[in-house]
Amino acid sequence: MASKRGRLDQFVARALQVSKKAVRQLLINNHILVDGTVAKSPDLQIDEFSHIVCNDVVLQQHQKQYYMLNKPDGVVSATIDDKHPTALSLLKGINPAMLHIAGRLDLHSTGLLLITNDAKWSATLMAPDHKVAKQYIVTLAHPISDDYIEAFAKGMYFAFENITTQPAQLTMLSAHQARVVLREGKYHQIKRMFGRFRNPVVALHRESIGGITLDNTLLPGEYRVLTQAEVDCIIQH
Template sequence: MRLDKFICKCTDLTITEVSLIIAEGKIQVNGEKITEPHHQVHASNQVVFDQKVLTPRPFRYYMIHKPADTICSNKDEHYPAVFSLTNIPDTDQLHLVGRLDADTTGLLIATDDGHWSFNIMQPAGKVPKTYQVQLHRPITKEAIEQLEKGVMLQGEKQPTAPAQIEMINEKQVLLTITEGKFHQVKRMFFAVKNKVTALHRCKIGGLSLDIPEGAWREINKKEVEQ
């Protein structure tokens, strides 16, 4: 973690105040004075400020049920920011894991644990994400076979990883993928000559969405491990 962010997590100082005390040489890491805010701090490092060893607050993990016509941001823009629908404290210290388009609903994860969120989203982690997909026209057997084998998306050099398809009805399916390319679900169905008319994420890894639209809750320790 960056030194400035580490200090913010250990204190009530703002990022501006933290930058100032670092520049003034008031921070020591393992006994060495550090004046670079981007300096990387690891779990084994000892960070001292004002003769006190700094200890970070516990990481925070939240589930949010994103409504349509909201954006994955801390600030309102053309659409309201999803964080503005919650009273989660200090959302400026959080980031969203796996952003959704404005018109897409469903499961969002908010956290300040960058290492954990990186492991969820990197393709090598192969963490499954499940979406309920409403389609413009009935899905064909051939399209299902293509998606389960992997399809080539426009602008990509490699086909998508094999997906899992579960039929709900002829125009609605559950799609499970382990990647997170830009607009991937919509592009996958475009590649098989169909169009997504509604998209809802219902699961990430072992975490299933279980709260009403617009609601949020903390993710417990067992769920974090899943």
């Protein structure tokens, strides 16, 4: 979802149903405030979070929102779905109109899901060049060995897309479970990498994205607002 930037005069003209000439007169008379400051320029760039007031009437006052959700199995990372409950439907009492999911999980994958209305923030989070680490606990059908560690660290070539995955860190936790850290997100990447060993993934649980770790007090389906420190750790990455 892209940030909705545009000219101030176009926004005010639409909001008040007046001409741009009328908006220019409002600006000349100091009748329009943007983020608490008197606006002078009709081509001032605003976005969906600019606080805009005209003659003491608030035209826009959207607040940035950031949530972490402990996604349960069987919930889709989507805004609308005809067959399954959606992640946004679990945010009870929250208006989902401007919200979107930053970093999706498959239907049966669980764990940390980030939801926001801040397109710039989510774009930073998911940008390939930022290489934000994503950490998962993976449960496998068959035992794993040290061979997996080297293969994940070297990267794997997938002919269908003609790509080689970036080095990934695998730590063995038990015979059937590993912690995997990725800095990219190719299609079904973890399942396909373990598929090279003909070892099906039984469960996939995301623990963290960058400096944001799933709150262990949240039960599956529960959510909370991100702290300012959590929000900032993505921006400062």
